[in-house]
Amino acid sequence: MxxxxxxxxxxxxxxxxxxxxxxxxxxxxxxxxxxxxxxxxxxxxxxxxxxxxxxxxxxxxxxxxxxxxxxxxxxxxxxxxxxxxxxxxxxxxxxxxxxxxxxxxxxxxxxxxxxNPLQWIYYPDRFTIHRLADLRGRVLGVTFGGNDEAILRTLLSKGKVGERDVTLFSVRYDYTPFYRKRVDIWPVYRNAQGVILADKLGREGESVAFLNPAAFGVIFxxxxxxxxxxxxxxxxxxxxxxxxxxxxxxxxxxxxxxxxxxxxxxxxxxxxxxxxxxxxxxxxxxxxxxxxxxxxxxxxxxxxxxxxxxxxxxxxxxxxxxxxxxxxxxxxxxx
CATH class of the missing domain: 3.40.190.10 (Periplasmic binding protein-like II)
Structure with missing residues (x-):
């Protein structure tokens, strides 16, 4: 082959x-x-x-x-x-x-x-992330024990957002909670699943945006x-x-x-x-x-x-x- x-x-x-x-x-x-x-x-x-x-x-x-x-x-x-x-x-x-x-x-x-291609996808018509404080009150998808947990906790700390200020949602391979908008941000590889999801949702009339940790000074x-x-x-x-x-x-x-x-x-x-x-x-x-x-x-x-x-x-x-x-x-x- x-x-x-x-x-x-x-x-x-x-x-x-x-x-x-x-x-x-x-x-x-x-x-x-x-x-x-x-x-x-x-x-x-x-x-x-x-x-x-x-x-x-x-x-x-x-x-x-x-x-x-x-x-x-x-x-x-x-x-x-x-x-x-x-x-x-x-x-x-x-x-x-x-x-x-x-x-x-x-x-x-x-x-x-x-x-790092590991980023979070979200619907910008629901809310936008201009500051890390914008995560307060949101449901955040995270893979407990994964790289994204370490990155997300660093973002929250940097933005002075306490764990009591957000709800952490344990993600799996099923994107249904994100599609149904029960979870506000969902971890994806920006260059892989991120493109697939953006294409799928775009055909349904939805726009998406991405939270890039590097944009807020967090490098992993x-x-x-x-x-x-x-x-x-x-x-x-x-x-x-x-x-x-x-x-x-x-x-x-x-x-x-x-x-x-x-x-x-x-x-x-x-x-x-x-x-x-x-x-x-x-x-x-x-x-x-x-x-x-x-x-x-x-x-x-x-x-x-x-x-x-x-x-x-x-x-x-x-x-x-x-x-x-x-x-x-x-x-x-x-x-």
Missing amino acids: RRYLQIAVLFFFICLPWGMGGPTPVQGSEQLQPVTYRLKWLFNVSVAGDLYTDATGIFRKNGLDVTTKEGGPERDAIKELEMGYADFGVASADQVIRARAKGAPVVVLAQLFQT VANSVVTAERTARENPDLVRRFIRGLMRGWTEAMHMDNHRAVLYLLQRHDPDTPRHVLDAQLAITRRMIQPTPEFSIGKLDVNGWRQTEAIMVKQKLIGSPVAIEKTFRPEFLIE
């Missing part, structure tokens, strides 16, 4: 005006180093750059035969690194910080999302590329070839010249999502990965990581700071 996608995407590229230098030739399988890469999410728009890097042969040009594996709720890339089941993975900042607090030797190579870093300390120490050439290839792939995937090719690839993996929805999802993802065309994809937001760590300490999700800066290995990205 992966080989078929490589051929199909490369053929698609050939039929397009070349962007970013055109497609990368796919080498033969000889002398390629096998690598396992565990994602955090399922194959959808949030892993567009990962899929693109694999399908267009960039990894193979770097001498790597990479098996890219889907993530999901039952998958933990950091545990797989520790057990030797994966060489590289994707994990959110809180996963990295929790793991470091437990002594796990995991290091961070690059940060994918510069804006999302997905980053990780590996084991031992891998970084003992096999730096492998790490360098992998992360540079991956960042090249993400950079090409986010370039507008390759938009149609990436859409084609996403449709192959996510055939049930309409093309116009995938198109909107990809546009939003692009802004979250690369805020400006000049931005170097993969750059670490050190202050954002520090704030994430501080939030976790304050909410007693970890016992004490873990000296998060010691986990960063940005040198592998330097040409």
